[in-house]
Amino acid sequence: MIPIKAENLSFQYRQNSKIILQNIDLTVDKGEILAVAGLSGAGKSTLCYCLCGIIPHVYNGLMTGNVYINGKNTRDLTLPQIATMLGIVFQNPDNQLFSFSVEDEIAFGPENLCVPRSEIERRVTETLKTVGMQEFRHAGPQQLSGGQRQLIALAAVLSLQPEILIFDEAMSQIDSAGKKMVRDMILKLKEEGKTIIMVEHDFENLALADRVLVLRDGRLAPFNGQLL
Numbered sequence: 750m751i752p753i754k755a756e757n758l759s760f761q762y763r764q765n766s767k768i769i770l771q772n773i774d775l776t777v778d779k780g781e782i783l784a785v786a787g788l789s790g791a792g793k794s795t796l797c798y799c800l801c802g803i804i805p806h807v808y809n810g811l812m813t814g815n816v817y818i819n820g821k822n823t824r825d826l827t828l829p830q831i832a833t834m835l836g837i838v839f840q841n842p843d844n845q846l847f848s849f850s851v852e853d854e855i856a857f858g859p860e861n862l863c864v865p866r867s868e869i870e871r872r873v874t875e876t877l878k879t880v881g882m883q884e885f886r887h888a889g890p891q892q893l894s895g896g897q898r899q900l901i902a903l904a905a906v907l908s909l910q911p912e913i914l915i916f917d918e919a920m921s922q923i924d925s926a927g928k929k930m931v932r933d934m935i936l937k938l939k940e941e942g943k944t945i946i947m948v949e950h951d952f953e954n955l956a957l958a959d960r961v962l963v964l965r966d967g968r969l970a971p972f973n974g975q976l977l
């Protein structure tokens with residue numbers, strides 16, 4: 750089973766004449782870490798939205814071609830169905846966090862998937878430990894710094910234990926000690942056979958990847974150190 754496959758994928762937002770993604774073909778193998786680089790505005794987040802079904806299910810626009818998650822066309826899946834297979838950490842943690850406490854934030858996903866209470870409790874404790882945020886369990890996400898909010902957004906996605914993870918510049922505001930911890934976590938996820946797509950600029954983070962592609966003019970190409 751191929752975790753992620755895009756076939757001749759093109760996308761254009763409604764009311765924006767620019768073609769953001771152009772005839773993209775992409776296969777991501779199980780256990781692979783794929784990094785995607787590219788200039789700001791190149792369409793990296795848009796690509797993430799296509800790979801996780803937010804496009805076409807949430808954003809309006811013209812999508813042609815197909816995306817398959819574990820062999821199933823995203824057009825035929827609902828977002829809750831996708832959530833059982835794939836988790837995404839958005840570029841801006843404020844688009845992800847909406848609960849009153851860190852604990853509730855992390856429990857929210859598993860609660861919606863009807864995970865038993867004791868298992869949710871275990872996952873909250875474990876994921877907070879993974880991102881080094883145990884002491885903030887009862888804090889409100891709004892009291893936290895940008896980097897801390899990114900760590901909580903990561904924990905919230907990890908608590909769903911998806912087989913496929915997308916990190917859209919998910920470490921951009923995290924300090925260097927935190928980044929080191931997240932890199933270790935990503936390598937551990939890979940060892941467990943998870944499939945990871947990360948949008949990244951940071952060379953230390955890019956070094957984790959099995960393959961680095963650059964998104965440029967709506968197309969993906971092998972990365973040779975040049976974004977332009």
Ligand SMILES: Nc1ncnc2c1ncn2[C@@H]1O[C@H](COP(=O)(O)OP(=O)(O)O)[C@@H](O)[C@H]1O
Nearest residue numbers: 762765769787788789790791792793794795796
């Ligand atoms: N909701 C939207 N409606 C119209 N245009 C958008 C929307 N979101 C992003 N865009 C445009 O799509 C292009 C790619 O954006 P994005 O995918 O966020 O790029 P990146 O993540 O590489 O910075 C940009 O030109 C941006 O202005």
Ligand SMILES: [Mg+2]
Nearest residue numbers: 793794795840
């Ligand atoms: Mg982006």
